[in-house]
Amino acid sequence: MVYCGKPSKACEPCRIRRVKCDQRRPGCSQCHNTGRVCSGYRAEVEVNFRHQTDAVVQKYGSGSSQSPGSQGSPSQGGPGQGSPGNQGRPPLMPAPAAFLPESTSRAIAVRRYLAQTTEAIHGDYVLPLYERSQCAPVLTTALEAVSLACLANEQARPDLLTPARERYGLALQHVRRGLHSSLHVKGHNNQLSAILSAVMLLAQFAAVAAPAQESPREWSRHVNGAFSLLATRVLQRSCALTVPGRHLFLHLVSCLMVDCLQRRTVFSPQMRALMQARRAEMSEFQLRFWGLVDRMCMLYALQPRASSRGLSPAWIEAAWLTLDHEAAVLMRNMPLSQAYTPEPAAEGPPTTTGPEPPCHVYGSYRIAQQWNTLRMARLVINERLIEHAQSLSGATTEDGQPSTDEPSSSSATIHRAREVLATVIREICACVPASMRTSGSPPPADQLGWAYSLVWPLSMVGVSPHCPAELQPFIARQMAILQAMIGLPIMPAQAPHEWSVVFVLHSLLAFCRVIMTNSAY
Structure with missing residues (x-):
C-alpha cells in the first residue's frame, strides 16, 4: 500500500x-x-x-501519463480536441476496462459524457453549474448515473448498468434531502439549480436505462417533477433568467412538448401560464413555433372526440391545413443566418443501391437540425391530413349509404399532402453531408453532432408509408452508417422505443437554442 x-x-x-x-x-x-x-x-x-488505484485515477484521467504504446500517437488525445466547437470541453477519454474499480469507471464515464453527449443535450446549463460547484452531491451523483448508463449502451457493457442504477438511487436520495433542506435553509437558490439540473439528468437516465415498458412513464414523471419544481420553487417570483437558466428553461419546455405529443394531451394551464410569463425573454419566432406545437397537441387530443363535440370533418381538415401553412411560413421566414446552399443532384451513372440524393450545404449540424425540426412537423401534419381524408372517403351517411360530400376535395387534399411529403423527405435526405455517406472510417468528433441530429428525421421518413421508393435504399444505408458511428441500436428493427425520446429532444432543444441566439428575424 x-x-x-x-x-x-x-x-x-x-x-x-x-x-x-x-x-x-x-x-x-x-x-x-x-x-x-x-x-x-x-x-x-x-x-x-x-484501493491503491484510486490514487492514480486523476493521473491517468487528466492525460498526464500515456501508456508506452500510445506515446507519439496523435489520435490518443481524443478526436476533435483542437476543433473550435470543442474548445472548453473536456477531452474525450477511452471506455473503462472491465477490471477497473468502480470509482475509476465513474470518472472515465463522466469525462466521456461531458465530451460527447452534454454538448448536444445538457451542456449549456449542466456543464457551467458542474464546473462552478462540483461539490454538490446531488448533481455529481446524477451525472455519474447517466454517464454510466450512456456508456453501458454505447459500449454494450451491461456490467456498468449496476453501478449506474446504484448512483441513480443515491441521486434520488440527494434530491429528496435537498428539497427538504431547501425549505428550511436560507439562501437555497444555488442548491435548487443543482437539484433541477439533476432531475433533468435523471430523466435522461430513465430514457436510456429503464425497461422499455416503463421508460416513457419514468421519463415523463421526472420531466413533470422538474416542471413542478421550476414553477413552484424557482420561478414563483419574477426574476431574470441567467444564460444557463434560460437554456434549462428551454430544455424543460422542449421535454414537456414531447411529453404532450407522446401522451396526446394538451399543454397544462400551468405550462401555458409559465410560457406566457416568460414570453418577453423569448423570440417571436420561438413563440410561434411553441404555438404551432400547442395547436398540434390540441388537434391530436381533439380529433377522436370531434364528432361528439359537433366538429365537422371539414373543420378538422381546415385546422390541419392551417397548421401546415403556418409551418411553411415559418420555414420561409427563417433567419438569413440559418440559410443553406441547395446543390443539384450528382451527375453520373446510378449506383447499385439507388440514386444518390443531392447534398445541400449547411453552416453547421444545428442549422440543419433546425430546418429538419420544421420539416418533421410538416411530415406529421400532412400524414394526419392523408389519414383524415382517407377516412372521409369511407364515411357513410346516417342511413348507411356512402357519403359523397366533396370527394374531389379529399382527393385534392391527399394529392397535395403527398407532394409535400415527397418534398420534405427529399430535403431531409439532402441534408446528410457527403462525408457521412460512406462507411468504413471512424468519424471525426465534429460529426458526432451530425450523426445524432440525423437519427430522428431519417428513421421517421424511413418508416413513413409515403416515402418515395427510390429513396428507401439510401435511407436504409444511411441508418446503418449512423448506427456504426453512434454505437446505438437505431435501426427500425433493433431500436428500443425509449431512444426516440432522446433524439426528438436532441432536435427540439437544438431548435430552441439556435433560434434563441439569433435576433434578426
Whole structure:
C-alpha cells in the first residue's frame, strides 16, 4: 500500500472544498451554513481499506501519463480536441476496462459524457453549474448515473448498468434531502439549480436505462417533477433568467412538448401560464413555433372526440391545413443566418443501391437540425391530413349509404399532402453531408453532432408509408452508417422505443437554442 496521508472522515463537500468538517449530526455546520446538502461521513472501513488505484485515477484521467504504446500517437488525445466547437470541453477519454474499480469507471464515464453527449443535450446549463460547484452531491451523483448508463449502451457493457442504477438511487436520495433542506435553509437558490439540473439528468437516465415498458412513464414523471419544481420553487417570483437558466428553461419546455405529443394531451394551464410569463425573454419566432406545437397537441387530443363535440370533418381538415401553412411560413421566414446552399443532384451513372440524393450545404449540424425540426412537423401534419381524408372517403351517411360530400376535395387534399411529403423527405435526405455517406472510417468528433441530429428525421421518413421508393435504399444505408458511428441500436428493427425520446429532444432543444441566439428575424 502507498501512504496517502491521514485519511479524512469528513463529508464529501468539505473534502472537496478543503475546509474543516465538524461532523455534526445529522449534517455538518459548514454545509448547513452554505446551503449545501451534507453527504454524510465516511466509515472507518472506507478510510482504512482504500484501493491503491484510486490514487492514480486523476493521473491517468487528466492525460498526464500515456501508456508506452500510445506515446507519439496523435489520435490518443481524443478526436476533435483542437476543433473550435470543442474548445472548453473536456477531452474525450477511452471506455473503462472491465477490471477497473468502480470509482475509476465513474470518472472515465463522466469525462466521456461531458465530451460527447452534454454538448448536444445538457451542456449549456449542466456543464457551467458542474464546473462552478462540483461539490454538490446531488448533481455529481446524477451525472455519474447517466454517464454510466450512456456508456453501458454505447459500449454494450451491461456490467456498468449496476453501478449506474446504484448512483441513480443515491441521486434520488440527494434530491429528496435537498428539497427538504431547501425549505428550511436560507439562501437555497444555488442548491435548487443543482437539484433541477439533476432531475433533468435523471430523466435522461430513465430514457436510456429503464425497461422499455416503463421508460416513457419514468421519463415523463421526472420531466413533470422538474416542471413542478421550476414553477413552484424557482420561478414563483419574477426574476431574470441567467444564460444557463434560460437554456434549462428551454430544455424543460422542449421535454414537456414531447411529453404532450407522446401522451396526446394538451399543454397544462400551468405550462401555458409559465410560457406566457416568460414570453418577453423569448423570440417571436420561438413563440410561434411553441404555438404551432400547442395547436398540434390540441388537434391530436381533439380529433377522436370531434364528432361528439359537433366538429365537422371539414373543420378538422381546415385546422390541419392551417397548421401546415403556418409551418411553411415559418420555414420561409427563417433567419438569413440559418440559410443553406441547395446543390443539384450528382451527375453520373446510378449506383447499385439507388440514386444518390443531392447534398445541400449547411453552416453547421444545428442549422440543419433546425430546418429538419420544421420539416418533421410538416411530415406529421400532412400524414394526419392523408389519414383524415382517407377516412372521409369511407364515411357513410346516417342511413348507411356512402357519403359523397366533396370527394374531389379529399382527393385534392391527399394529392397535395403527398407532394409535400415527397418534398420534405427529399430535403431531409439532402441534408446528410457527403462525408457521412460512406462507411468504413471512424468519424471525426465534429460529426458526432451530425450523426445524432440525423437519427430522428431519417428513421421517421424511413418508416413513413409515403416515402418515395427510390429513396428507401439510401435511407436504409444511411441508418446503418449512423448506427456504426453512434454505437446505438437505431435501426427500425433493433431500436428500443425509449431512444426516440432522446433524439426528438436532441432536435427540439437544438431548435430552441439556435433560434434563441439569433435576433434578426
